[in-house]
Amino acid sequence: MAHSLSAKKRVRQNEKRRLRNRHRKDILKTSVKGFEVAMVGGDVAKAAEALKKVTQSLDRTAAKHTIHKNAASRKRSRLAKRLNSLKVKASGKAA
Secondary structure, three states, X not given: OOOOHHHHHHHHHHHHHXXXXXXXXXXXXXXXXXXXXXXXXXXXXXXXHHHHHHHHHHHHHHHOOOOOHHHHHHHHHHHHHHHXXXXXXXXXXXX
């Protein structure tokens, strides 16, 4: 257990940051799940709108250093790739 005042303060700060980061990650995971639900439904417009929200969440979370900016970029890229594959499938069905 921390004994000095500065160590006790550091414990308090770390706990606040942990809860804040956890909340941000929860929001991010929820938005990704919304995108995945739209993908399973096969609705391209709904999935595109969900991807826009996920992108905003990723950028916001990375800007606050909860996740690394390259990790956010990688996730955004992979989700966009999945959306593009859905668009190709949807256009193939229509043709």
